[in-house]
Amino acid sequence: MVGSVVNIISILVAIIVVSDILQLSVYGTNATTAKKTENRPNFIILFADDIGWGDIGVNWNPSGFSDTPNIDALARNGVRFTDFHSGASVCTPSRAALLTSRLGLRTGVVMNFEIRSKGGLPLNETVFAEPFKAAGYRTGIIGKWHLGVYGHYHPNYRGFDYYYGLPYSNDMGCVDNPGYDLPTCGACPKDNLWTPKDDPDASLCHPFSALPLFENTKIIEQPVDLFTLSERYANKANEFITNRSNSDQPFLLYVAFAHMHTPLTPNKTHTSRNGVYGDTVRELDDVIGKIVKSVKVAGDRKSVV
DSSP states (O other), X not given: OOEEOXXXXXXXXXXXXXXXXXXXXXXXXXXXXXXXXXXXXXXEEEEEESOOXXXXXXXXXXXXXXXXXXXXXXXXXXXXXXXXXXXXXXXXHHHHHHHHSOOHHHHSOOSOOOTTOOOOSOTTSOOTHHHHXXXXXXXXXXXXXXXXXXXGGSGXXXXXXXXXXXXXXXXXXXXXXXXXXXXXXXXXXXXXXXXXXGOGGGXXXXXXXXXXXXXXXXXXXXXXXXXXXXXXXXXXXXXXXXXXXXXXXXXXXXXXXXXXXSSBOOSSOSSSTTHHHHHHHHHHHHHHHHHHHHHHHHOSSSOBO
């Protein structure tokens, strides 16, 4: 469950976000803030899960066939950092480190939160979205949260105006079409008479807790269809970027993909020479390409980092 930054440019963005927080926070939330945010840059952070260094074409491409043409283009046209260290090797602590700029030994977040976890990222920790929001930014998260769902641990209470995504990993709940994994998880039980003896594999995948999809504080789908989730993430990102570009309010958008965390659920197969895994890498790259296109279509009225 390694949490790694996939978009090479987003490494720079993450650094800028952390270093810019103190500057943003001094402006407060009064009328002067609105004027001071008009010429401020917009920020998009893309965060991937379990992707390998060699999965990105610009890093390793001995065959000459890349599954990541959009990411490769960002690297060619932007700034590329070749030395980056994740805050942790598993989901929750790596996200806590990115969002707070503090390691788990300082925040206390050193293990993954589970489905039944009542807590989350400690409430005395500052998530980078909070000072952005205080400075007049519209803030959004699309994708995986995994830092607490109940009460004030929910992203809407941690500085994010908008949330659309999964509360935790895509294998922490059953779905109707489980996708590709080893061992393969079973689908959600169809009745209350099911027992783990009926499908031993399903007992490994939380068969009595269907994976939910949230929009803000409301569950809008349960179990979620993982095979169509990437396209919906791209559409929600486009809506967020378009709506903000049509206003005078700058934005911060954090997109946390389920890719490449198992189960793999590419909506299209045979798009890559590298099987289902390659299909999933290519799907991730396609969504990033759509987000970049949304920025271009929105125009250059505001700069996007």
